[in-house]
Amino acid sequence: xxxxxxxxxxxxxxxxxxxxxxxxxxxxxxxxxxxxxxxxxxxxxxxxxxxxxxxxxxxxxxxxxxxxxxxxxxxxxxxxxxxxxxxxxxxxxxxxxxxxxxxxxxxxxxxxxxxxxxxxxxxxxxxxxxxxxxxxxxxxxxxxxxxxxxxxxxxxxxxxxxxxxxxxxxxxxxxxxxxxxxxxxxxxxxxxxxxxxxxxxxxxxxxxxxxxxxxxxxxxxxxxxxxxxxxxxxxxxxxxxxxxxxxxxxxxxxxxxxxxxxxxxxxxxxxxxxxxxxxxxxxxxxxxxxxxxxxxxxxxxxxxxxxxxxxxxxxxxxxxxxxxxxxxxxxxxxxxxxxxxxxxxxxxxxxxxxxxxxxxxxx
Amino acid sequence: xxxxxxxxxxxxxxxxxxxxxxxxxxxxxxxxxxxxxxxxxxxxxxxxxxxxxxxxxxxxxxxxxxxxxxxxxxxxxxxxxxxxxxxxxxxxxxxxxxxxxxxxxxxxxxxxxxxxxxxxxxxxxxxxxxxxxxxxxxxxxxxxxxxxxxxxxxxxxxxxxxxxxxxxxxxxxxxxxxxxxxxxxxxxxxxxxxxxxxxxxxxxxxxxxxxxxxxxxxxxxxxxxxxxxxxxxxxxxxxxxxxxxxxxxxxxxxxxxxxxxxxxxxxxxxxxxxxxxxxxxxxxxxxxxxxxxxxxxxxxxxxxxxxxxxxxxxxxxxxxxxxxxxx
Numbered sequence: 001x002x003x004x005x006x007x008x009x010x011x012x013x014x015x016x017x018x019x020x021x022x023x024x025x026x027x028x029x030x031x032x033x034x035x036x037x038x039x040x041x042x043x044x045x046x047x048x049x050x051x052x053x054x055x056x057x058x059x060x061x062x063x064x065x066x067x068x069x070x071x072x073x074x075x076x077x078x079x080x081x082x083x084x085x086x087x088x089x090x091x092x093x094x095x096x097x098x099x100x101x102x103x104x105x106x107x108x109x110x111x112x113x114x115x116x117x118x119x120x121x122x123x124x125x126x127x128x129x130x131x132x133x134x135x136x137x138x139x140x141x142x143x144x145x146x147x148x149x150x151x152x153x154x155x156x157x158x159x160x161x162x163x164x165x166x167x168x169x170x171x172x173x174x175x176x177x178x179x180x181x182x183x184x185x186x187x188x189x190x191x192x193x194x195x196x197x198x199x200x201x202x203x204x205x206x207x208x209x210x211x212x213x214x215x216x217x218x219x220x221x222x223x224x225x226x227x228x229x230x231x232x233x234x235x236x237x238x239x240x241x242x243x244x245x246x247x248x249x250x251x252x253x254x255x256x257x258x259x260x261x262x263x264x265x266x267x268x269x270x271x272x273x274x275x276x277x278x279x280x281x282x283x284x285x286x287x288x289x290x291x292x293x294x295x296x297x298x299x300x301x302x303x304x305x306x307x308x309x310x311x312x313x314x315x316x317x318x319x320x321x322x323x324x325x326x327x328x329x330x331x332x333x334x335x336x337x338x339x340x341x342x343x344x345x346x347x348x349x350x351x352x353x354x355x356x357x358x359x360x361x362x363x
Numbered sequence: 364x365x366x367x368x369x370x371x372x373x374x375x376x377x378x379x380x381x382x383x384x385x386x387x388x389x390x391x392x393x394x395x396x397x398x399x400x401x402x403x404x405x406x407x408x409x410x411x412x413x414x415x416x417x418x419x420x421x422x423x424x425x426x427x428x429x430x431x432x433x434x435x436x437x438x439x440x441x442x443x444x445x446x447x448x449x450x451x452x453x454x455x456x457x458x459x460x461x462x463x464x465x466x467x468x469x470x471x472x473x474x475x476x477x478x479x480x481x482x483x484x485x486x487x488x489x490x491x492x493x494x495x496x497x498x499x500x501x502x503x504x505x506x507x508x509x510x511x512x513x514x515x516x517x518x519x520x521x522x523x524x525x526x527x528x529x530x531x532x533x534x535x536x537x538x539x540x541x542x543x544x545x546x547x548x549x550x551x552x553x554x555x556x557x558x559x560x561x562x563x564x565x566x567x568x569x570x571x572x573x574x575x576x577x578x579x580x581x582x583x584x585x586x587x588x589x590x591x592x593x594x595x596x597x598x599x600x601x602x603x604x605x606x607x608x609x610x611x612x613x614x615x616x617x618x619x620x621x622x623x624x625x626x627x628x629x630x631x632x633x634x635x636x637x638x639x640x641x642x643x644x645x646x647x648x649x650x651x652x653x654x655x656x657x658x659x660x661x662x663x664x665x666x667x668x669x670x671x672x673x674x675x676x677x678x679x680x681x682x683x684x685x686x687x688x689x690x
Contacts, residue, residue: 075436108469118468125435126468133455136425140432147388147414147438167455170425177420331470332504334528340473342437343528346386354414 016226020292026225027284028302029067030060033084034281035303035310036093040083040100040114043314044260049100051113056084058255061280062187063088065228066155069236073152075125077138079159080115081254082127089122093313103320109330110323125154132162135171135184142180146243149352153239154182155232160249161192163209164200172247176213178354181239183232184215186249193258194266210247222252223278255279364547370540372514373403373479376521377441379550381411384439387525390417390426391443391480400445401481401540427453427478431460434476434530441525444480446537447496461530462505477524479533482510483574483624484661484672486538493661493668495625497573498634500532501601507555508601510534510573514544516599519553527555536574536624556600558608564594567620567682568612570635572598574624575673578654582622582678589679591686601631609635610643617648618685622678627655649685654678 037055044053056063063084066076070089078085086096091107099106100114107117115129125141128134138156145152162168163186175182186206190197197204210217216238220231228250235246253275257264264272276282288294337343367375381387388411393400395408395418408416419426423444430440444450450457457478464472484493501508507529511517517535524531561576562583571579576597583593594612598605613619619639621632636651657671683690 108467108471111469112467116467118471120468120471125472126464128460130455130459133428133459136428136456137432137435137460139425140429140434141436142432143429144433144436144438147433148436166452167424167428170422171428173420173422174425174429331466331468333507334465334470334473337528339470340528343473343475346384346437349385351385351412351414353412354417 016224016230018226020288020294023284023288023292024294026064026068027281027288028306029064029088030225030281030284031303031306032093032309033060033063033087035306036087036096036313037083039310039314040097041256041260043100048318049114050102051115052080053100053114053260054081054258055254055256055260056081058275058279059187059189059222059252060084061222061225061228062157062185062250062252065225065232068229069233070123070155071153073150075123075141075152075154076157077125077134077141077154078127078157079131079134079162080127080129081159082117083114085157086117086119086122086124089119089124091117091119091122091124093310094316097313097317098320101317101320102322103317104323104327105316105320109327132158132165132168134158135162135168136174138182139171139175139180142175142182143178145181146178146354147351149350151240152181153236155185155236156182157185157187159192160186160188160190160197160201160206163206172209172213172215175245176215177357179214179243180245181243182245183235183239184245184247185232186247188249188251189254190251191258191266194262196266206249207247213245215245215247217247219249220251222250223280223283225280225284364545366543367514367546368540369511369514369517369535369542370401370403372518372546373521373535374405374407375546376518376525377404377407378410380522380525381407381415386437386439387441388415388417388438389441389443390419390430392419392421392445394418394443401537403540404443423449423453424456427456428460430476431456431464431474434474435464435472439475439525441477441479444478446492447480447482447534448492448494450478450480450496457500458503462503465529466505473528474530475528477521477531477533479521479524480535481537482534483536484656484668487663487665487668489663490660495656497534497601497623497625498629498631501631505530506602507531508534509555509599510601511599512536512539512573512576512597514542514546516553516559516597518546519551520555520599523552523555526552531555534573539574553599556603556605558596558598558600558605560594560608560612561597562593562595564592564616566592566616567594567618567686568609568616569593569595569620569622569678569682570598570609571595571622572601575622578673578675578678579622581675582682585675585679586682589683589688591682591688593682604635604638606638606642609639613639613643614646617646619647619651620678620681620685621651621653622673623653623655624673625655627653627658630655649687652681652685654681
């Protein structure tokens with residue numbers, strides 16, 4: 001499929017069966033991300049948030065579907081467009097918003113801002129702000145999983161803008177060479193900042209890079225959160241059960257500019273409208289009403305609840321204190337190893353063998 | 364006491380730490396089946412297997428990043444750069460990830476990782492293979508930086524580096540792997556951040572590290588013939604720098620020369636000179652002088668290379684100058 005498929009029908013009846021409760025639950029999660037970011041955008045224009053603010057609006061189904069297929073111990077490594085994953089994985093919206101506000105109560109104590117969310121307890125192993133630089137790191141997490149035999153899957157997300165850079169391919173190479181339990185997902189929102197894919201990639205189908213690294217590949221246009229979930233689940237199963245790395249391209253669209261300072265003049269209004277017509281959030285909203293008889297009033301009430309939750313996050317962030325001056329030096333180096341369980345004793349001896357391709361010098 | 368080469372002392376440190384902690388693994392180009400480009404890791408693959416002595420393709424950004432990711436997930440990688448010249452293509456991993464992630468994640472992730480390999484000029488390898496990254500990798504906060512010059516220091520400091528909960532850059536030297544010295548039979552550790560007075564003296568403090576040490580010691584011998592008694596301080600760790608040992612020595616001698624296998628502009632030698640004048644200017648009887656590489660890319664030709672790298676003769680002149688001694 002290509003981006004032009006976006007103009008096709010909304011896919012009714014849905015290919016993947018779903019229940020009303022399940023649909024409501026996922027719809028609510030997507031809406032939470034959207035409302036959080038709308039309020040963040042407003043706070044940005046009010047000068048309460050500074051730096052760069054890259055919004056995920058339009059791509060929420062991907063983060064929400066990812067959480068659905070994760071098991072305890074699994075990890076998500078993503079880019080600077082990271083709010084959606086934090087919220088979907090279960091980070092406290094208050095701590096997320098406080099981080100955007102540069103407050104002491106933020107996810108990383110005001111050290112990272114929008115582009116550097118880390119929330120280990122929910123499986124968010126980082127928002128990385130140097131394009132492609134996180135791909136080898138994610139392969140390293142998967143290497144540790146293989147080494148320790150912990151059964152965890154690492155999900156590594158990148159924009160299509162990460163495909164040209166070398167680090168991406170070096171991470172891919174080692175994941176393929178050592179058959180690491182990792183799912184690489186290209187969130188192809190079709191613009192690397194302001195540059196369309198056609199001006200950076202010789203091919204439209206980005207999964208053609210997969211086979212050279214022995215990846216199993218898959219490709220999907222993001223319209224339906226259940227479809228995304230199914231494709232991610234398939235890849236996660238391969239990674240978990242067969243230690244088979246996968247490359248999944250999810251064709252999607254961000255409705256806002258690259259960041260808050262980008263008016264997105266490089267796209268036509270028609271193109272944006274075409275994608276908005278099949279925005280998963282709106283599609284599922286219509287589906288709830290048309291297929292499951294949820295009333296407009298009920299959806300409004302749900303929306304009010306979500307907005308209230310996110311407004312409370314804004315209020316919390318606003319009221320939170322700034323970091324204490326001495327906190328800027330905190331965590332430059334590990335001062336107290338006993339505060340970090342992973343640095344404690346380790347008595348296992350059952351380190352498995354690494355799967356490397358065999359080579360017989362005698363031919 | 365055994366007499367070991369630096370490469371053997373490093374190997375002993377790796378072996379002991381891998382035996383001690385199954386999380387420790389070695390990764391890099393040619394570390395396994397080839398037994399190490401400089402034979403530091405000889406025999407380790409046979410003993411520990413391919414999961415713990417990991418041969419990588421030529422992709423420094425890739426395997427440096429894998430090491431970082433593995434460290435975050437609880438392992439203790441030792442990443443070997445065949446030389447630090449090749450670490451240049453992994454600088455994003457080193458500086459944006461290794462040096463930052465503990466702080467950036469507000470302490471949620473730790474990075475107990477060692478990046479080790481030879482640094483500085485070897486012999487007739489020209490400019491791309493004869494570079495010193497002492498200052499470059501000490502500049503951004505986040506790393507500990509070690510530079511060794513004896514088998515004893517190599518073993519004790521590498522063991523400490525592997526056990527350190529922070530990312531450590533560990534500089535060795537291609538031309539010094541064969542240097543021999545005494546290494547105790549029993550286990551020992553040398554704390555990171557402690558300088559060592561390699562030669563006591565009273566007239567001039569000569570501060571050095573790594574490949575600079577033999578130059579400094581030779582210069583001290585030459586100066587002894589001039590009646591100048593040098594104290595040679597091997598800082599061993601660039602970050603954190605043991606300023607106390609440096610300052611204590613300069614308070615005694617009131618004169619200092621830095622001998623360093625690195626470029627002079629924005630070099631670590633300049634940092635040391637700055638720290639001395641910032642903290643104990645009144646103790647100085649002469650400006651701090653330096654003997655470093657000349658400020659030029661390393662040429663291949665033997666005679667030209669010899670001119671560019673620090674020499675004991677030029678170091679002697681600097682020492683005599685700060686002692687206001689006739690040259």
